[in-house]
Amino acid sequence: MVKKSWRFATLAVHGSEGGDPVTGAISPPIYQSSTFSFKNAQHGADLFAGTGQGYIYSRLMNPTQAALEREMAFLEEGEEALAFGSGMAAISTTVFTLCRSGENFVSANAIYGGTHAFYLKVLPRLNIGVQEVNAADLNHIEEAINERTRFIFIETPANPTMDLVDIRGCAEIAQRHNLKLVVDNTFATPYYQKPLLLGADLVVHSATKYIGGHGDTVAGIVIGKSRELMREMRKGVAQDIGGVISPFNAWLLLRGLKTLAVRMDRHTENAMRVAQFLAFHPKVEKVYYPGLRIHPQHELAKSQMSNFGGMLAFEVKGGLEAGRKFIDAVRLCTMAVSLGDCDTLIVHPASTTHSSYSAEDLKKAGIPAGLIRLSVGIEDVNDIIEDLEQAFKQI
Numbered sequence: 001m002v003k004k005s006w007r008f009a010t011l012a013v014h015g016s017e018g019g020d021p022v023t024g025a026i027s028p029p030i031y032q033s034s035t036f037s038f039k040n041a042q043h044g045a046d047l048f049a050g051t052g053q054g055y056i057y058s059r060l061m062n063p064t065q066a067a068l069e070r071e072m073a074f075l076e077e078g079e080e081a082l083a084f085g086s087g088m089a090a091i092s093t094t095v096f097t098l099c100r101s102g103e104n105f106v107s108a109n110a111i112y113g114g115t116h117a118f119y120l121k122v123l124p125r126l127n128i129g130v131q132e133v134n135a136a137d138l139n140h141i142e143e144a145i146n147e148r149t150r151f152i153f154i155e156t157p158a159n160p161t162m163d164l165v166d167i168r169g170c171a172e173i174a175q176r177h178n179l180k181l182v183v184d185n186t187f188a189t190p191y192y193q194k195p196l197l198l199g200a201d202l203v204v205h206s207a208t209k210y211i212g213g214h215g216d217t218v219a220g221i222v223i224g225k226s227r228e229l230m231r232e233m234r235k236g237v238a239q240d241i242g243g244v245i246s247p248f249n250a251w252l253l254l255r256g257l258k259t260l261a262v263r264m265d266r267h268t269e270n271a272m273r274v275a276q277f278l279a280f281h282p283k284v285e286k287v288y289y290p291g292l293r294i295h296p297q298h299e300l301a302k303s304q305m306s307n308f309g310g311m312l313a314f315e316v317k318g319g320l321e322a323g324r325k326f327i328d329a330v331r332l333c334t335m336a337v338s339l340g341d342c343d344t345l346i347v348h349p350a351s352t353t354h355s356s357y358s359a360e361d362l363k364k365a366g367i368p369a370g371l372i373r374l375s376v377g378i379e380d381v382n383d384i385i386e387d388l389e390q391a392f393k394q395i
């Protein structure tokens, strides 16, 4: 029996149903099947007409995928969720659901580089417009809205600058203009931030990151406040585009969810210690971590997040050249893209994850050329700090 009064960590472990409702299995079964038999011709016809109960084909829906969607909707406190084969499939399907040719949306300009690349490379072919603005100032969002605008997209905290956007403020603007608000909640996870409760309509995740948590799965998910909108996304767009999650990957994410709270607690504890170490280091120019009191958006972070997470960024004195030397000198930290894994990952965004940004766009989005992004893992933090210290000695 699942109690509503249980806290997040308990709910994440026990799930919305307290195990598999059919067999009682604590670990849900993996339905590794592409197709499902009909009881008779009428049953098949009913399923296709949407009036029958059951499964048809795993591009349309699979029971393991459905179990993941139930749990993510439960933890984000939404009505319904839809899982995808990647975060980008989740984001692109969201855009195609909300916008048609000739329409547009307003997006924060500090976002994941792959999302920015999708804007640049794919949307112009479909005549979908996007206005990227500095969303730290909400006036910029409001000024960019016109009669063809359909939604606002923000990512908070943002990859890689850790910039925050005021979710409640954006929701007010969206309501005033009758637009949807979409929030990429990858960095915070529902453990630390629940955008739907702050006024958002849709939450998207690269579930590849903290939801999976072990660097072994690429996946995405959208969670919606309105069942109607989610049905439109599922039946009107997603099933035909086909960016579906595999049953095994859905199962890996269900397993990841059980440890989400403990992992996030450890990521955050470690990130705070690393941020403090960097903030006082003589070779560091600037640290970007909203958990530090010196961070300009620390108060906003406290007002919409319950904790600050495991991501941070910093600049080394000496700019790009010193930054590259630093990254080459680390030993424990793994030089790799992605984030939210158990292992600490280090990357130079301007030449990797954000290489889709021109020099001008980097400047506009406030991403310094020499910025280093650290996804702080769950190792012993003393080992992480010792590794960073030995790297500093080499530059």
Ligand SMILES: Cc1ncc(COP(=O)(O)O)c(C=O)c1O
Binding pocket: 086, 087, 088, 089, 112, 114, 115, 155, 159, 184, 186, 187, 205, 206, 207, 208, 218, 219, 220, 338
């Ligand atoms: C904030 C954010 N959103 C979306 C994505 C895209 O997710 P995926 O790589 O799973 O397609 C990423 C990937 O790094 C990300 O960091």
